Amino acid sequence: MHPPETDRAELERADPGRAELAxxxxxxxxxxxxxxxxxxxxxxxxxxxxxxxxxxxxxxxxxxxxxxxxxxxxxxxxxxxxxxxxxxxxxxxxxxxxxxxxxxxxxxxxxxxxxxxxxxxxxxxxxxxxxxxxxxxxxxxxxxxxxxxxxxxxxxxxxxxxxxxxxxxxxxxxxxxxxxxxxxxxxxxxxxxxxxxxxxxxxxxxxxxxxxxxxxxxxxxxxxxGPGQAIPMPVLPDPDTASLALFLAFGLTVGLAGTAFNACLTRTLDLFEPLAARPRLTAALAVGALTGLCAWAWPISAGGGHATLSAVLDHALAGPAWSLLALFALRFPLTMLSYASGAPGGIFAPMLALGTLWGVFFGAAAQGLFPGACPPPDAFAVAGMGALFAATVRAPMTGMVLILEMTRNYQLTLPLMLACITAAATAASLGTRPIYRVLLERVLARESATPPI
Missing domain, CATH: 1.10.3080.10 (Clc chloride channel)
Structure with missing residues (x-):
């Protein structure tokens, strides 16, 4: 090990400001x-x-x-x-x-x-x-x-x-x-x-x-x-050990969904970003009008996703499980168009809503196939939120901890881990790259392609 004087000298050469903080x-x-x-x-x-x-x-x-x-x-x-x-x-x-x-x-x-x-x-x-x-x-x-x-x-x-x-x-x-x-x-x-x-x-x-x-x-x-739970939901029962295999299968499907999410987002950006100023603003108007129509016809299909999460987890949605899939199919392209419009806003919350919808749908289907041996669909909702984050952002530990802190369902740590790791591995095996790395590379490429003034 180098003596402290040597460490400080090397640090001083690398970054004088950093050395001052030693x-x-x-x-x-x-x-x-x-x-x-x-x-x-x-x-x-x-x-x-x-x-x-x-x-x-x-x-x-x-x-x-x-x-x-x-x-x-x-x-x-x-x-x-x-x-x-x-x-x-x-x-x-x-x-x-x-x-x-x-x-x-x-x-x-x-x-x-x-x-x-x-x-x-x-x-x-x-x-x-x-x-x-x-x-x-x-x-x-x-x-x-x-x-x-x-x-x-x-x-x-x-x-x-x-x-x-x-x-x-x-x-x-x-x-x-x-x-x-x-x-x-x-x-x-x-x-x-x-x-x-x-x-x-x-x-x-x-x-x-x-x-x-x-x-x-x-x-x-x-x-x-004031204090409060970011995603209000009851504490769910501990899942049976035999049901953990279902979370592996679920993680596989979410990995596919995450791959589709990243691919569709970049393709939608490819359509919007080359537009000049006026066509880009016209496209923003069109996206806004379409979103407004969806918000009027089906309010929980629009917005950041908190209303969707609340409605799904409170079991306020009437109709069969297929209605969840229909809502997923509508919110998915709305998320792509909203982000590609260029308006300020993130994709975390919309991803959580999509993961919840897919999780509850998968859980309902699994309960139909394995009655009495399957955790409640809400357990897959919790896993779906973290797994879709892990598949798209490629930060599984962050996704796990984020969802556990937001839902306070710490007893679902193991199922969440299995779903997140499986989703991230599936997306990686399909060649999907972390979405923010891709977005940064697009910004740098666009900057280098812009001629100097």
Whole structure:
């Protein structure tokens, strides 16, 4: 082992700012800034949630008071909000479109610039419009990107110009953004360590900055919004050991679904991204109008997915199990179109809704085939949420912990592990690559193909 002096000398040559943090007092100060970043991320995430809910409430109010033209009002309101969100992104901060997670990873790797001030303003305003419009998008992507932007803001405010400090605070803000979006602080830590592992500079200081920030974000959310279960559902019974094989088979089907999800998303982006400014805005109008029509005809088919999760897990959907498959078949393309429109929003929440629908359908079918020997369909819903995340994002540990924290069904840890690992392995064996890696490569390719001005 090298003596401490040698370690410090090597660290000084690699990154002088990082070497300065080798002393306990230095990294204690950075931990305090990480806590400040996490608290700010939790506060901003709560405000963002409230803003999106208020936009949605206004839209639903206008639709409900439109009488016989409610269908037209729904189409018009969603189309207008979608157009406004996409226009704001394209006009002021193109990097704020979509999830934004790939932009955070690019910034952490030093491959993408991070205009944190623009991202904060545009992502918040345009994201609230997009989520309130009823598009099939989630708030976790925006909160992750805005959290990372808050990390850069904290570094700027306190004069932390060293690349290492800025990296630690941006990564801390990103993890805090996920923790705040789902009430899952441990998943926020794992997301940075597992999903961003190629770009995150892991060491004692950087890791604990992320831990501190995620904890602070959760505390801020608890103080502002109060305690609560992210996905309200009862505690399910322990599954029988003999039924575990069903979760392996289920994971295989979810791996196929995850492969289809990534392929369809990239193909839909191929259709939208080459469009010039006006055709792209026209396409956003069309996506908004279609989503608005679906929201009027079948409300739980639109939106980020929380209403869908609640309806399915509360067993509020009437009709046979095939209705779940029909809802899956409708939400799947709506998710593709919503994301490809360029509006700010993530794909985590829509994936959770799709995983739930497929899980309950699979569980109902399995109960018909193996009566008395099959766990309740809701157990497959829990497994489906984590497994689809694992298959698409290729971060199975994050998916497992995220769902356990959100549902608090810790007794389903083993079935969830089996489904997640099987889904991720199936997707990998079919050549499916992690979706955020693909999205980052698309951003970098598009940037390199743009001629300099």
């Amino acid at each position: 002393a306990p007092r230095r990294f204690a100060a950075l931990f305090a800034l990480a806590a400040l970043t996490g608290g700010a991320a939790g506060t901003l995430a709560t405000a963002f949630h409230l803003a999106a809910d208020n936009v949605q409430a206004l839209r639903l109010f206008l639709v409900s008071h439109s009488g016989g033209l409610a269908w037209a009002a729904s189409m018009l309101a969603t189309a207008a909000l979608t157009w406004l969100a996409v226009w704001a992104v394209r006009r002021f901060a193109p990097e704020a479109g979509g999830s934004g997670i790939q932009e955070v990873e690019g910034a952490l790797a030093g491959l993408r610039p991070f205009r944190w001030a623009r991202v904060l303003l545009v992502k918040f305003a345009a994201g609230a419009a997009a989520l309130g419009s009823g598009l099939a998008l989630g708030r976790e992507g925006p909160t992750i990107q805005m959290g990372a932007a808050l990390g850069r803001l904290t570094a700027w405010l306190f004069g932390r110009d060293a690349p290492y400090a800025r990296h630690c605070l941006a990564a801390s803000g990103a993890g805090a953004g996920l923790a705040a979006a789902f009430g899952a602080p441990l998943a926020g830590v794992l997301f940075v360590v597992e999903e961003m592992r190629e770009h995150f500079h892991f060491d004692f200081v950087s890791f604990h900055c992320v831990v501190v920030a995620c904890a602070a974000a959760q505390v801020a959310c608890l103080l502002l919004a």
